Amino acid sequence: MKISVIGAGYVGLTSAACLAQIGHDVFCGESDLAKLHKLQSGGMPLFEPHLEQIIQDARQSGRLAFGSTEEAIDRGQAIFICVGTPPLKNGDADLSAIETVARSIAKRSSGYRLVIEKSTVPVQTGSQLRKHLSVHNTNRLDYDVASNPEFLREGSAVTDFLHPDRIVVGTDSERATGLLREIYRPIIEQTFACPVHTDCPHRNPARFLATDTNSAELIKHASNSFLAMKISFINMVANLCEVVGADVTKVAEGMGLDPRIGASFLKPGIGFGGFCFPKDLQAFIRIAEKSGCDFSLLREVEKINDRRVEHLIEKLRTELWVVRGKKLAVWGLAFKPDTDDVRFAPSIVLLKSLSEEGAVVRAYDPQAMAKASEVLPAVTYCADPYEAAQGADAVLIVTEWDEFRTLDWSRLRNLVERPLIVDGRNMFQAAEVTRHGFQYISIGRPSASHSAEDVAIAEGRG
Numbered sequence: 001m002k003i004s005v006i007g008a009g010y011v012g013l014t015s016a017a018c019l020a021q022i023g024h025d026v027f028c029g030e031s032d033l034a035k036l037h038k039l040q041s042g043g044m045p046l047f048e049p050h051l052e053q054i055i056q057d058a059r060q061s062g063r064l065a066f067g068s069t070e071e072a073i074d075r076g077q078a079i080f081i082c083v084g085t086p087p088l089k090n091g092d093a094d095l096s097a098i099e100t101v102a103r104s105i106a107k108r109s110s111g112y113r114l115v116i117e118k119s120t121v122p123v124q125t126g127s128q129l130r131k132h133l134s135v136h137n138t139n140r141l142d143y144d145v146a147s148n149p150e151f152l153r154e155g156s157a158v159t160d161f162l163h164p165d166r167i168v169v170g171t172d173s174e175r176a177t178g179l180l181r182e183i184y185r186p187i188i189e190q191t192f193a194c195p196v197h198t199d200c201p202h203r204n205p206a207r208f209l210a211t212d213t214n215s216a217e218l219i220k221h222a223s224n225s226f227l228a229m230k231i232s233f234i235n236m237v238a239n240l241c242e243v244v245g246a247d248v249t250k251v252a253e254g255m256g257l258d259p260r261i262g263a264s265f266l267k268p269g270i271g272f273g274g275f276c277f278p279k280d281l282q283a284f285i286r287i288a289e290k291s292g293c294d295f296s297l298l299r300e301v302e303k304i305n306d307r308r309v310e311h312l313i314e315k316l317r318t319e320l321w322v323v324r325g326k327k328l329a330v331w332g333l334a335f336k337p338d339t340d341d342v343r344f345a346p347s348i349v350l351l352k353s354l355s356e357e358g359a360v361v362r363a364y365d366p367q368a369m370a371k372a373s374e375v376l377p378a379v380t381y382c383a384d385p386y387e388a389a390q391g392a393d394a395v396l397i398v399t400e401w402d403e404f405r406t407l408d409w410s411r412l413r414n415l416v417e418r419p420l421i422v423d424g425r426n427m428f429q430a431a432e433v434t435r436h437g438f439q440y441i442s443i444g445r446p447s448a449s450h451s452a453e454d455v456a457i458a459e460g461r462g
């Protein structure tokens with residue numbers, strides 16, 4: 001089928017590439033000219049595992065091309081809108097990019113178009129889309145509108161798109177449901193050639209859930225808010241563990257063994273970030289408030305999350321006594337591993353606070369330094385974790401990149417001014433760190449100091 005995707009961001013680019021991979025003829029429109037030129041000349045505007053290769057292959061086989069929004073609107077029978085929906089100051093989702101695309105579709109198109117909102121939007125956006133397509137319809141456009149929220153996670157976007165738990169489609173039109181079922185058939189039946197695995201282990205058929213538009217829109221906001229609530233819940237429990245001397249890892253393990261609770265999203269840390277949870281939570285709260293519903297539960301989820309970075313800084317203050325003038329290594333800037341995305345990342349708030357307090361910060365991230373430096377140009381960015389740790393009074397772990405799991409601890413020990421690790425992601429076991437002569441502070445677990453014996457061994461005297 002001829003498909004257009006509007007917006008070549010994390011969602012749009014992944015959707016375009018994967019829809020081409022499963023056999024469709026895809027045209028992806030992007031309004032940011034720098035991004036567009038990069039894509040047209042074979043470059044990548046973002047990092048996402050496996051995506052570059054899939055795009056290259058799809059372009060070579062003629063199943064994927066990039067161009068302007070207008071070209072994209074003109075090409076596809078099905079148009080996936082994947083533009084950004086960032087938060088406004090009051091927490092509402094900014095839907096201006098969606099409105100612009102809808103108006104353009106209505107004014108330019110004739111014949112039949114299936115307009116699909118894949119961007120995350122508040123409930124009743126589909127009704128607004130239908131209304132605006134009708135208001136600006138100048139060429140006897142025949143159209144359906146469907147909500148098809150995307151559940152991919154950055155860092156595993158390709159696998160998530162191609163092997164989803166569920167495909168949710170909300171529309172009031174049987175024609176639209178039929179077309180979307182047809183578009184996704186290779187994924188529903190798992191019949192496509194998997195570009196990631198030769199002997200693909202994810203071959204369970206995907207559940208296709210057809211519903212009305214409002215419910216589909218709510219499924220996305222409710223899912224993200226629920227996951228955010230799980231994270232804030234375990235962070236709240238972690239705070240109590242710190243005071244009473246319990247280990248939150250064990251508490252989470254014990255809770256997660258109950259299938260009604262489940263183990264995922266029960267990892268304490270310095271809070272959630274990224275382009276989904278913080279803004280979707282806010283937008284969900286706003287839409288509920290406007291509808292007269294009490295969502296104060298989610299306000300608390302937000303509040304708990306907002307305090308996480310300060311909580312980590314407080315631990316640092318307690319240990320360093322004075323932060324001003326201290327050299328701090330920050331490992332990890334992306335809001336999660338395997339992405340270069342720093343939007344609403346805890347690292348940004350952390351680095352701003354530490355700099356304001358007079359610390360000298362040297363940061364390292366395997367993928368996110370270019371994007372972080374656009375927001376925080378004054379920070380010193382380093383070539384590797386060791387360079388960042390040179391002379392440091394503390395090393396702060398902010399993103400749990402795999403690279404940090406295979407450290408040369410004795411090299412690190414010789415580089416730092418003070419052997420102190422403050423782990424905002426609970427990457428390590430205390431014994432593993434103290435064995436190398438480091439003091440270890442983490443989240444919701446007892447702090448651990450190295451013994452004189454540990455230090456002697458780490459310094460080669462033991």
Ligand SMILES: NC(=O)c1ccc[n+]([C@@H]2O[C@H](COP(=O)([O-])OP(=O)(O)OC[C@H]3O[C@@H](n4cnc5c(N)ncnc54)[C@H](O)[C@@H]3O)[C@@H](O)[C@H]2O)c1
Nearest residue numbers: 007008009010011030031032069083084085097119120150
């Ligand atoms: N990033 C995620 O992990 C994720 C997951 C699920 C859903 N979502 C949702 O998907 C949507 C997109 O998120 P994203 O992370 O891909 O954002 P993004 O900012 O990476 O991408 C959006 C792209 O749309 C482009 N754009 C804006 N207006 C346009 C127009 N008129 N024509 C063509 N292109 C236009 C922007 O230039 C940008 O490249 C958001 O609503 C988000 O909440 C994101």
